[in-house]
Amino acid sequence: MQSLDPRQTSCFLSAVQCGTLRxxxxxxxxxxxxxxxxxxxxxxxxATTLVERGRLGVRATEAGELLISFLSQQEGALDLLQSEFDALAGMKRGNVAIAAGEGFVGDLFDNALAAFSLAYPDITFSLSVGSTEDVLHQVTSEQAHLGLAYNVPKTPQVRVQTSCAQPLVGLVKRGGPYDTEQPFSLDDLAAMPCAVPPKSFGIGAMITAVEAKQGVRLRAVIETGSISALKAFVRNDMGCTILPRFVVESELSAGLMVARSIPRAIFPDGQSSLIRKEGRKLPQAAQLLLKHLKSMSAFT
Amino acid sequence: MQSLDPRQTSCFLSAVQCGTLRxxxxxxxxxxxxxxxxxxxxxxxxATTLVERGRLGVRATEAGELLISFLSQQEGALDLLQSEFDALAGMKRGNVAIAAGEGFVGDLFDNALAAFSLAYPDITFSLSVGSTEDVLHQVTSEQAHLGLAYNVPKTPQVRVQTSCAQPLVGLVKRGGPYDTEQPFSLDDLAAMPCAVPPKSFGIGAMITAVEAKQGVRLRAVIETGSISALKAFVRNDMGCTILPRFVVESELSAGLMVARSIPRAIFPDGQSSLIRKEGRKLPQAAQLLLKHLKSMSAFT
DNA sequence: TACTTTCGTTGCGTCCAGCGCAACAAAGGT
DNA sequence: ACCTTTGTTGCGCTGGACGCAACGAAAGTA
Structure with missing residues (x-):
């Protein structure tokens, strides 16, 4: 009964993931x-061929795919074993992988991770930031234990652990030329330059849907996945952006920008969600964190 | 994400199994x-203690027990992976463990394994020979993939893949003093010396049951599990033995002994069976062999 | 109580398995 | 036709892992 050498399997996994040996x-x-x-x-x-080799690099054979699957399961089992060890020893230790929309990052740190880390200094985190699509992919492919995203589509692979209605608001510089000091109408929005996220973001998808439904097109001067860029756009009074309120809590408190509501007839409420992969048993550390994330502004 | 070094885990497993590091x-x-x-x-x-150490040797801790369980599951998964590789490659390779009553051995080789090995030269076999009880145990404890036995009792753990009614016959030397040249009555059998298998054999159990039911006792001069010995007993005209016909096909063909039928009123038909453990996924090689075993005399 | 035996551990020297480097052949791109 | 990038292989080097010896601790025995 042979066993697998981790150095060999890590070379194999890396090769098929990267596409070339080099x-x-x-x-x-x-x-x-x-x-x-x-x-x-x-x-x-x-005693089997795991990769097809050629000038264009390597690709896993069918046997290679089986091995990838096996190693993935094994890694999951090892994670579980490790968390059983941790639980057994009464130690709260481990790494939690989180995938989040950038809009969640401020909220995540301010209202969850700071206090959590104080309570559990031995728990570490891996945070990857991306679109709703990216978050979804990371969670379903088990690269992330937990995901934070806006307007997650329903899928059987994903369990929504908690969610909250979060309407979109129009954000402009307080007192600037775009600040009408009253709720925005669609015409208002269409008249001013806007910065919006791409369609792969929950917000971007929602904006696109509304444009189609209302037969109107926003002047999307900038399309970017960078929340910092969207904020900078507003801060520099270049126009308006559309985001959920929790994304800019601290900027609103500081008086740098104001949030004008948008009638629900134009933008129905979106949902911010905390997700995990259905059926995946989470390590102890992730389960602990799960509880704490519910105190985020995104979910209140 | 760490992984486990096979050299380390094999030292661990050996130590807890043996009880001391030495x-x-x-x-x-x-x-x-x-x-x-x-x-x-x-x-x-x-990051956990796996063994408790002392002058009296080592013992697994609770964490160690978890690891033992994990490694065992991993080994099973690796076996399955290997057989999936074999199936995928269309390669006919591997080892098949067979447990058989000795009576099946001639038939097994003459009518199955010879041709099978020609067709699949890379498939190897482990053959253990024993009683019906032994065969049953080997199959249910997964030491054997396949079992060949006579009069297997019904048990939920065992699936009978194929079986065939196989009446017992009285075997005596042709033309010898015990050859009455007609079917044996119970009195005939009781009057001559007999060699019989022990009760743990399907045949032995059946003989014992008939003795009890008919209120008669055979003169069991020799009780042995060795089919060779039973044949030698007859070949040397020392008396009669009672076996299913397929056990002595070649001896009958060669004219060395004759088979006289025994009325069903005395010995009801027995069953020769090809068995496997219910619920066990067999490797490719064993599945291939399964089909070929059906052509044995024991099942026709 | 003193001595013996067996346990697991640690210091130290040795060596070879696995690595890096360089060069090669093959195949695709320009 | 030439260039670039791929995977592979020969060869030399080295440090990680092993064996050996000795140690301390704990249980067994006289």
Whole structure:
């Protein structure tokens, strides 16, 4: 009964993920020859070909796909084992991988992670920031334990742990030329330059849907996934952006910008959601964090 | 995300199985210092104590028990992966473990394994020979993939893949003093010396049941599980033995002995069965062999 | 109580398995 | 036709892992 050498399997996984042995070598800080040899050794141990090789790089064979799946399951099982150890020892330790829309980041740190880290100093985090699509993908592919996103589409693979209606508001510089000092009508919005997120973001998708439904087009001067850029757009009085209120709590408090509501007839309420993969057993640390994330502004 | 080094885990498993590091070292052909270091390294990687150490040796901690369980599951998953590889590649390779009553051995080789091995030269076999009880145990404890036995009792753990009614016949030397040249009555059988298998054999159990029911006792001069011995008993004209016909096909063809039928009123038909453990997923090679075994004389 | 035996551990020296480097052949791109 | 990038292989180097020896601790025995 043979067993698998972690150095060999990590070379294999990296190679099929990167697409070439040389890219894998770079990722692993090894030489291509090392990666090549380790994969060959693994193929010998398992007596099967794991990758197709060529000038265009490598691709997993069907057997390779089986091994990827096996290793993924094994990693999950090892995570579980580790968290069982942690639970057993009464220690709260581990790493939690979070994928979040950038809009959540301020809220996440201000209203959750700061206090949590104080209580559990041995728990670490991996935070990746991206679109609603990215968050969804990270959660379903088990690269992230938890996801924070806006307007997550319903999918059987994802369990919405908690969510909250979060209407979009129009954000402009207080007292600037775009500040009409009253709720925005669609005409108001259409008349001024806007900065919006792309469609892969929950907000961007919603804006696109409203444009289609209302037969109107916003003057999207800037389209970006960067919340900082959207904020900077407003801060510099270049026009208006449309975001959920919780994204800019601190800027509103500081009086840098004002939020004007938009009638529900134009923009129905969106949802901010805390998600996890359905059926995935989370390590202890992630389960602990789950409870704390409910105190975020996004969910109140 | 750490992973487990097979050298470390094998030292750990051996130590908890053997009870001392020194015994494990001996088993693994290593030095005690090596085993000690490997276990310590594993504990460091997992950040938990896996064994309690003392003058009386080592014992797994609760965390250690979790790891043992994990490694066992991993080994099972790896076996399955390997057989998936085999199936995928269309390669006919692997080892099939068979447990059989000795009576099946001739039939097994003559009518199944010879042709099968020609067609699949890379498939190997482990054959253990024993009683019906032994066969049953080997199959249910997954030491054997397939079992060949006579009069297998019904049990939910066992699936009978194929079976066939196989009446017992009286076997005597052709033309010898015990050859009455007509079917045996119970009195005939009781009057001559017999060689019979023990009760743990399907045949032996059946004989015992008939003795009880008919209120008669055979002169069991020899009781043995060795089919060769039973045949030799007849070949030397020492008396009669009682077996299913397929056990002695070649001897009958060669004219060395004759088979006289026994009325069903005395011995109801027995069953020869090909069995496997219910719910166990068989490797590809065993599944292939399964089909071929149906052509044995025992099942026609 | 004193001595013996067996346990796991640690210091130290040795060595070879696995690495990096360089060069190569093959295949796709320009 | 030439260039670039791919994966592979020969060869030399080295440090990680091993064996050996000795140690301290704990249980067994006389």
């Amino acid at each position: 890219a894998a070598a770079e990722q692993l800080a090894l030489e291509p020859s090392t990666v090549s040899r380790n994969i060959s050794a693994l193929e010998k141990v398992l | 015994a494990a070292a001996e088993q693994l052909a290593l030095e005690p210092s090596t085993v000690s270091r490997n276990i310590s390294a594993l504990e460091k990687v997992l």
